Amino acid sequence: MLLTIGFVMLAEVFIFVPSVARFRLTYLQGRLELAQLATLALLATPDEMVAPELADELLANAEVMNIVLRRNDLRELILSSPMTDPIDETFDIRDPGAITLIRDAMRIMFIGQDRTIRIIGQPVKNAGYEIETTLREAPLRAAMLTYGWNVFLLSLAISLMTAGLLFWAVRSLMVRPIRRVVANMRAYRENPEDQSLLISPSSTVIELREAESSLCELQTQLSQLLRQKERLAQLGGAVARVSHDLRNILTTTQLLADRLEQSADPTVARVSPKLLASLSRAINLCEHTLTYGRAEEPAPRLRLVALAPLVDEVVSSESLHAPDNLVISAEIDEGLRVNADSEQLFRILSNLVRNACEAIVNAGQPGRITIKAAQNGAMTEIFLTDTGPGLPLRTRDKLFRPFEGSARKGGTGLGLAIAAELSRNHGGTLELIETGASGTTFRLSLPADSMAKGGN
Template sequence: MNPAPRPNQPKFELFGDTLSGRVLWLTVAIILIIELVVMLPGLGRERQAWLWDRIAHAHLATYPLAQSGATLSPQAQDSLLSFALDDEIILKEPGQPPLTLRTTRPIPPIDRSAVLTDETLWYSTWRAVIHLAGLGGREMQIIAPSPLQPGAVLEVTVNETPLDADLHAHAEHAFTVTVIMALVTGLLIFAVLDRLLVRPMRIITTSIINFREDPEQESASDLSWLANRPEDEISGAARELKSMQDEMRAALWRNARLAAVGTSVAKISHDLRNILSSALLVSDRLESINDPAVQRASRTLVSAVERSAQLVTRTVDFAREGPPPVVRSAVPLHDLVDEAALVVAPVNSGVAIRNEVPAPLVLSLDSGQIYRVLVNLMRNAAEAGCKTITVSTESRGGVTRMRVADDGPGLPLRVQDRLFQPFTSSGRYGGTGLGLAIARDLIRAHGGDLVLEETGPRGTVFAMDLTISETQI
């Protein structure tokens, strides 16, 4: 057997109201949010690094003066402070007077002070977010020990404008990298999800739509390819869907041919009944001849004609489209069972029919249809060789269950699974295989069901549920 051909490569549907597009952009959004959350502590570290750089540059600017004890002119101090990006530097060393460098430019009032040794990463991150939002101060004093000389402490006054520019540049770079990573990662994840989930869902959905539009036409092999994938939940669903579609197509094929059979039989039934009527008239005349051999042949002919008429009638009834119409009326069920027994008992004089249905029980039923069901079940039991048939009822919760039990040999195991399928005979001679199928349809038209409750060497029990309320007379 040739393997199912591989379907075309998937088409990425990145935009529009599609499952694949939503998967992509949801993945990108989630990754972007995660990356942005991870990026925030990086802004805090960037701010701390900038402040520590100011401390290191300030000590480098004052270190030669602290070692030599020389003094600088205001212009030289401005040059050093410009190098350090500071407005004022105060160096405090153990055992030495403070060394101060101050710009000649006017210094705005200090908005806040920061002791770097006391700042946490989370606080620095919060301050970085404030700077990005444009809510930071303009002048700031930094207090921190010198990273170049143990014991030395620096107090540096700086303008925060360069810090704002540095944080903005860092945030823009990090955001650009984050967006690129989110898009690339989202596309990769989307490709995997589209391959494993979205595309199989599209194949299953397409198969369902095609099956709904034309259930008898087998679609392309995409579903077969999906069902033949390695074992997982989706391939299992595809196999079950394919199996269901195959069974439905087979059922539709059978039903179409049954409908064709019913239409054909309905067209010829009238003429066939006339032919059978003529045969019955001839057989009646043959029975009047005083010849035992002729009489035996006439009885055989009558039996064959009656079976032929039954086959035509049951086939037409079963092939009729739609459920049988139900015309309800108040039916004394005990009397209806007696009427059905009169039809079965004279033909099979060795069969006893026990009617255990309560006499006052009246149900809203179609008497003609229930009569046909009872006659069919009783006749089947009698022809199977039983001696006693018992009809009883049981009522529970507004549902009346009627049982037809016999003491016959039971049903063969080979027919039990297909008992209610049309044209499936129970094995007796002359059976059409339509009686039980029609009987079940009649009970289901009443809102109940006909089931085989039990069967075995001690007998068979059929039960029918009649889901209607009881009334008393």
């Protein structure tokens, strides 16, 4: 508010100075006109002379000390009273410059004394070519001071009113909305999960409204993330509890399955090692989940793993789920080895093969899944190709995001997210290479056996 008053007063100074100068000029012109009127009495007399008493009265009426009206080079009308003081300064106001006017006005106003001044001007209505009058400066200065004071008071009133209006406008348009935003942010900080605390943009100032909208967006996203995080935490707790009891059930099953190895039935004896291996994997997984007690996968325990036998194991275990018209096969060089955690690699490949199986089975067509591998520089690339219907469009963008990529009834959308995370933990990548009506190919790249670099 003080700033506004200051600025408006400053602006008023620029108006004040010229208007005081203009006031002085008008005052002096007024005196000259009155002086010229006084000379009319002289014209009415035959010898252009009046009695000294009338001359004094005429001069007093015009508030001047003497008047000289030059009508042409020869004729002069003169009214004068006895002059006591000498003339201190003469001002010619016939064609005054703005700077001169301002300078003279300021001088009179701020350092004026009671001087006797002579004014020379142009008579009105072409009544002559010059009129000259002498007067005292004090009444002029007093009039100028009164005028200046009035202008100052008016400026002050305008400043106060402008500042008041501006203050009110800034307060209601800016300060209050900003306070509201700050209060909302504080309340939201205390309880970010409370949906009712999301700010609703209401400011009439565009910029503030944009800021409120952005804040609202931010709060909405944050609240969603918090809810998601909470859901994940609950899920983590549930997974830990399930893993705990599942491990107990599986260990009992493992004990029972141990006995199958001694079975006289050759088929049972043949599958029981696979059954035991599967059970052992499941128990390991439960234990890892419990040990780490968190959603992330434990760091892989890297070892050189021969790829072909591991892939064979995946193929035979996944073939158990596949119908007869779905062929799963592997073409892997015997010597190819990868630097990997075999348990985790098994899980990655199982997830990929399982997805392909499910896609082909759901399409109700016969099909084929092929696993191939090749070494490419420092990486071993494993390609999983199927002849399924391809990925549904809506899953493609969020394929590797937990709980988001599923387009399958009963699917959780975790399989590919887990596979991708495990691949990353190995220092590798899992990518969708191509997908379409004739099938899908995923590429899993893992750091190769360093001894075999450049081979195959």
